[in-house]
Amino acid sequence: MIKEIIVVEGKDDTVAIKRAVEAETIETGGSAINADVIRRIKLAQERRGVIVFTDPDHAGERIRKIITKEVPGAKHAFLTQEAATSKGDIGVENASVEAIRTALANVRTDGRNEESAITWDDLMEAGLIVHPRAAARRLAMGNRLGIGYCNGKQFYNRCRMFQISREEFEAARRELNEKEGATS
Template sequence: MKDLYVDKVLIVEGKSDKNKVKNIVKEPLEIICTNGTISHSKLDEWIEFLEDKDVYILVDADEAGEKLRKLFKREFPNAEHLYIDRMYREVATAPVHHLATVLLSANIDVHTEYLEMG
């Protein structure tokens, strides 16, 4: 298998978020998880790894998600922040058509059938 360079990276909180988004996205996109928190050493690794990539942040619309978002705004000032509707609270429980719309609005290519599910 060829090792492709992926220039877009999406940061999410958990594995269930990653799995849900992975099914919706149509283009090469690396999805990395914070697992709710992130250590300073892991953050330093990410800063180096992500310096030449387009970074997108998609976290839950809750207190923990907002705390992570605040950290990422400071550490990755050029990252694009994607927001789910507050009524869904969690990425993992948001309807797939809503997530597809959010991702598409950031110019991330999605499978069109997810847009039609709304």
């Protein structure tokens, strides 16, 4: 049984989570997250902790940002778009049991109060910003680091928020460069 309550978008996500692990969920009801749902998430965070596990799409990111702002200290689980896609539909409900378990095993904790060694210069040198393939490289790096896809500014913020170490960052960068070198 997972101690924390998992925050998902809807009923189908709850079904998928319960297929993979023994856990309780709070459903946001989609991207129209309201004050009552936020109050329930805050209470869950105070009593047991929460894991935000939203779809790897625009609506899911919007919900994640709202919860991150309103509920400090929430944990986050991420699926890649590939792992959450079935027949063109993206969502937690489409992920395999193994993908859900892996995402929950790699939960990231919000550590905004601590400084990260990752800098803007690191992102630039890694080709994650101001680079012709920056978006594709951020997608690959985000998947390797377990923080999902986002724009350059949000990628930087997530590196800080989830305390991505320089060692983790450099290992993911090497792996990405080796993969790209092999496909060139």
